[in-house]
Amino acid sequence: MARVVPAVIRALDILELFLDRPELSAREVIERLDLPRTTVHELLVTLVERSYLVVVPGQPVRYRLGMPLFQLGSAFAGRLDLVREAQSVARGVAAACDEAVHVAVLDGADVVYLVKVDSTHPVRMVSGVGLRLPAHCTAVGKVLLADLDRASLNAVLATGPLAGMTPASITDPDRLRAELDRVRADGLAVDMGESDTAMRCVAAAVRDHSGAAVAAMSVSAPIIRWTPQAQPRWTELVRDGADSLSARMGYQRR
Template sequence: MVSSDMDKQPDAVSSVMKVFGILQALGEEREHGITELSQRVMMSKSTVYRFLQTMKSLGYVAQEGDSDKYTLTLKLFELGAKALENVDLIRSADIQMRELSRHTKETIHLGALEEDSIVYIHKVDSLYNLRMYSRIGRRNPLYSTAIGKVLLAWRDRAEVEEILSEVTFKRSTSRTVGSAEELIAQLDRVRAQGYGEDNEEQEEGLRCIAVPVFDRFGVVVAGMSISFPTIRFDVGQKQNYVAMLHKAAGKLSAQMGYRDYPF
C-alpha cells in the first residue's frame, strides 16, 4: 500500500509519489481497473483517473480495449534498457578514452543524442592547464559541435530533418551554422570523410574533432571527440588525431557488438 502520508507532502513531491505509486501497483499485476487501483494506492478514483490519462498520453500506460483496465507499456523497460546500455558504453569507453588522453594530453569526450541536443556522458580532462572546461551531463547544440554532426550524419535524412525542426539555431560565434539547410549540406561530407569538426563554432578559440561509435545494429549511439585550443592546433597533426579516434571508436564499437567499423 502507498502511505496516505503522501498527501502531507508538498504538491510537486506528492504528485511524483502518486505517479510512482500507480506505476508500482501496475507493475505488480498485469492490469488494474480504476476502482481497484484507487483502493490499492489509497487515492480517490478521480485522482487516479487523471494521472492514468496523463501517463497514457505519454505512452507509459495503455488501456485494454474499451474496458477500464490499464496496463504498463514497454516504455519504462525501454528507458531502463537505454540506461543500462549507456552504463556499458561508458565503462567500455573509459579505457579507450584514457588511452587517447595519454597520447594527446587533450580533453576527450563521449556524447550521445538527447532529443535535439548532445549530452556529454563521459569525459577525460586534458593534462594541460589551458583546456576546455566542461562537465558530464552538460548539453550542447547539435549544429555547432563535432559530436552533434557525427550523431546526425549517419541518420536518415527524414529523421535528421525531424530532429532539426525543433532546433532554434543561435550563433555562438561568427562561424556557427545558421540553419538546418546549411547543417544538412555538411552532413554528407562528414559521413564521407568519417569525422565531424567544430572549428570555433561553439566557442571562440576552441576546435574539436569527433568520430562515430556504433552499436551492434550499426546505429550511431555516441560520438567520441578530441577538443583542444586553436593555439595548439597543428594541421599536420589533424589526420593523426582522426586516425587515433577511429582506432579507439572502432574498438569501442566492436565491444558494443559492431565489428564492421568503416574507417
C-alpha cells in the same frame, strides 16, 4: 490516459536547473522558472526533506544537489556498458594525445556528454560530464546527426531555429545538411570554433552491434595547439578510439 503531475514536473524542473550551476538561491529558482514564491518554497522544503537538495552551510536560502541524486546517477551508469567502456577507451586516447577526449550521445536536438578525460596542459577545454550543447554546434553532434535517417533529421531540425553559440556556428539548415553530407562521406566531423571560439574538435561515430551510431568520440584542443602537424595524428587517434569502442559495443565492420 494517465495525466502528468504538475508538482512533480516542477520539482524536476528545479533539479534540472543544477545541471549547469553548482548552487542556486531560492530567488534564482523563482526567477528562472517564473513560479510563485510560495510554490518554490514548498518544493524546495520537500526536496531538502528527501535530501535531493541540501542547504549550503551558513547560507539558508542557497541549495545544492544532495547525495540521492549521485546514487541514482551511479546506479544508472553502472548499468550502462557504454559509459564504462567509453571511460576505458577515452583514457587511452587521451594518454596518446594529451588532449581532452569526450564521448557524447544525442538527446533530441542536443548532445549530452557522458565521459570526459582531460589533458594535462594548463590551458584546456572547459566542459564536463552531463554538459548539454546544441548538436549542430559540435563535432560529436554533427557525427550523430549525420547518422539519422531523413525523417529523424527533419524532426530534429523542425524543433526550432538553429541557434548559434559563436559567429562560426552553422545556423542555416541547408548549410547544415550540406555539412552532414560531408560528414557521412568522410566518417569524421570537425568543430572549427562553432561551440567555443578558442577550441577545435574532431569526432567519429561509435556504433553498436546493429551498426547504429549510439555515441560519438572527440578529441578537443585549444586553437593554440591545433596545428597542421598535430591534427592528422588526432584524427587518426579519434577514429581508432571510436572503432575500438564500437568493437566493445559489438559492432563488426562489414
